[in-house]
Amino acid sequence: xxxxxxxxxxxxxxxxxxxxxxxxxxxxxxxxxxxxxxxxxxxxxxxxxxxxxxxxxxxxxxxxxxxxxxxxxxxxxxxxxxxxxxxxxxxxxxxxxxxxxxxxxxxxxxxxxxxxxxxxxxxxxxxxxxxxxxxxxxxxxxxxx
Amino acid sequence: xxxxxxxxxxxxxxxxxxxxxxxxxxxxxxxxxxxxxxxxxxxxxxxxxxxxxxxxxxxxxxxxxxxxxxxxxxxxxxxxxxxxxxxxxxxxxxxxxxxxxxxxxxxxxxxxxxxxxxxxxxxxxxxxxxxxxxxxxxxxxxxxx
Amino acid sequence: xxxxxxxxxxxxxxxxxxxxxxxxxxxxxxxxxxxxxxxxxxxxxxxxxxxxxxxxxxxxxxxxxxxxxxxxxxxxxxxxxxxxxxxxxxxxxxxxxxxxxxxxxxxxxxxxxxxxxxxxxxxxxxxxxxxxxxxxxxxxxxxxx
Amino acid sequence: xxxxxxxxxxxxxxxxxxxxxxxxxxxxxxxxxxxxxxxxxxxxxxxxxxxxxxxxxxxxxxxxxxxxxxxxxxxxxxxxxxxxxxxxxxxxxxxxxxxxxxxxxxxxxxxxxxxxxxxxxxxxxxxxxxxxxxxxxxxxxxxxx
Numbered sequence: 330x331x332x333x334x335x336x337x338x339x340x341x342x343x344x345x346x347x348x349x350x351x352x353x354x355x356x357x358x359x360x361x362x363x364x365x366x367x368x369x370x371x372x373x374x375x376x377x378x379x380x381x382x383x384x385x386x387x388x389x390x391x392x393x394x395x396x397x398x399x400x401x402x403x404x405x406x407x408x409x410x411x412x413x414x415x416x417x418x419x420x421x422x423x424x425x426x427x428x429x430x431x432x433x434x435x436x437x438x439x440x441x442x443x444x445x446x447x448x449x450x451x452x453x454x455x456x457x458x459x460x461x462x463x464x465x466x467x468x469x470x471x472x473x474x
Numbered sequence: 475x476x477x478x479x480x481x482x483x484x485x486x487x488x489x490x491x492x493x494x495x496x497x498x499x500x501x502x503x504x505x506x507x508x509x510x511x512x513x514x515x516x517x518x519x520x521x522x523x524x525x526x527x528x529x530x531x532x533x534x535x536x537x538x539x540x541x542x543x544x545x546x547x548x549x550x551x552x553x554x555x556x557x558x559x560x561x562x563x564x565x566x567x568x569x570x571x572x573x574x575x576x577x578x579x580x581x582x583x584x585x586x587x588x589x590x591x592x593x594x595x596x597x598x599x600x601x602x603x604x605x606x607x608x609x610x611x612x613x614x615x616x617x618x619x
Numbered sequence: 620x621x622x623x624x625x626x627x628x629x630x631x632x633x634x635x636x637x638x639x640x641x642x643x644x645x646x647x648x649x650x651x652x653x654x655x656x657x658x659x660x661x662x663x664x665x666x667x668x669x670x671x672x673x674x675x676x677x678x679x680x681x682x683x684x685x686x687x688x689x690x691x692x693x694x695x696x697x698x699x700x701x702x703x704x705x706x707x708x709x710x711x712x713x714x715x716x717x718x719x720x721x722x723x724x725x726x727x728x729x730x731x732x733x734x735x736x737x738x739x740x741x742x743x744x745x746x747x748x749x750x751x752x753x754x755x756x757x758x759x760x761x762x763x764x
Numbered sequence: 765x766x767x768x769x770x771x772x773x774x775x776x777x778x779x780x781x782x783x784x785x786x787x788x789x790x791x792x793x794x795x796x797x798x799x800x801x802x803x804x805x806x807x808x809x810x811x812x813x814x815x816x817x818x819x820x821x822x823x824x825x826x827x828x829x830x831x832x833x834x835x836x837x838x839x840x841x842x843x844x845x846x847x848x849x850x851x852x853x854x855x856x857x858x859x860x861x862x863x864x865x866x867x868x869x870x871x872x873x874x875x876x877x878x879x880x881x882x883x884x885x886x887x888x889x890x891x892x893x894x895x896x897x898x899x900x901x902x903x904x905x906x907x908x909x
Contacts, residue, residue: 371530374519383687385516387711419710428707452704480621513658542818556846559887562863565854566822661820664809675806
């Protein structure tokens, strides 16, 4: 039988990006924000004015990574250091795997339906902004119920 | 002396994407839309629900191409066919050059300040949607004056 | 509204390269020197006679990196070691990120308008030569005022 | 016995680039100019102000190609069209082979000692500018004799 999966819509991606931008403005640091769907494919990206030029690629790939392994990139980072079990995983998937904080899987009913990736600041800043996006997504799910 | 250039903002990119989506809805075909800045760096991307999974890369790279050579990808396509002057250019820039319709440079006061790339349909569909985005950008410039 | 940014000119890039060459001659070590603009795109490169053949790529990518994240590659290096917050960032941007000394952002009025990258010697040598280029750029800005 | 080869110096590369810039200014079209040595390694690159952002890669790779096969890229183009003997060669060397006009080998005493690559205009414009660089190199050789 064919599988039925749920995956994030463009509207939801925009809700997430909006919340991330709001948080980025609060902490006064412009960011790149990206959202991928259940297939790890890009749904939306936004570069806030004056964010670093090199972070588009990273934000997109943090989201890609979080969905690819259903894990936050901060957690993956721990396992991917030298001498740990996934050291070298950054080399897989044509170099698209990001092993530092800022990528979060997005869950609905316990299943990963997409992911958000944030880049443009320190790991702490990126994480805060990504968390705001994730929280907005979870809130939007609760409203629908 | 340092050069002063103008480059597209996130707000403008969103105006463009919004107009593209409207046109895509009119022709009933979901699209990927991407906008790059004057440095050919990604500003924003949106995948309309149910658009082809392979077209995110193409939309982004059509915009990249249109800015990289200040030309529409449809015009570049003509010059890039076998036996024409730019045949082989698709191979440059690490394979990011797209030589089919859907990428348009965006001008302000005669200078290219960014580009829009659309992918997800036929060349004709992509072009129509990209043109709508370009028109919206030009209209927004006129309003500011 | 369109953003206005400033970006380095070819003339400025040459002033920087000239100063770097002078310093490289002082320390008797031939170098590759590269300058990128505000969009992280290459403006100029020079390989001093007998400099290592493998360092063109590195000098260009050090400049690319310094502009991509508005940071010196020596500072980025610290954050990109195992167990630090950006470990793995060298893997992003299609492998173009260089995480060792020799790349410096170039600022005008507090904004990054380009970057210089130097490669061909030890980290200490590369840094000295890059600093000479940066100092020459800052001096040229002061003269214009 | 070890081979002795002659290869272009940075000073010669600059003579070539200067002549190319002069010609580009004459035809009023800004260009990217690159010179590689006898090992096909980059010696120098310059992007004239306002030249296309996508042409740095192409100019460097046209020079790389002209040296790689001791042939002008315009001549290589003829052999690289569909149904001709080298069709597909653009795919070799990690995609660095450019098969359209603008790259010229530079000879001394009948041997290729480097190459110049020009990009930023039509094939005709690129060729004219590259020819000016080659002529300047040949003139400089004659002066030394």
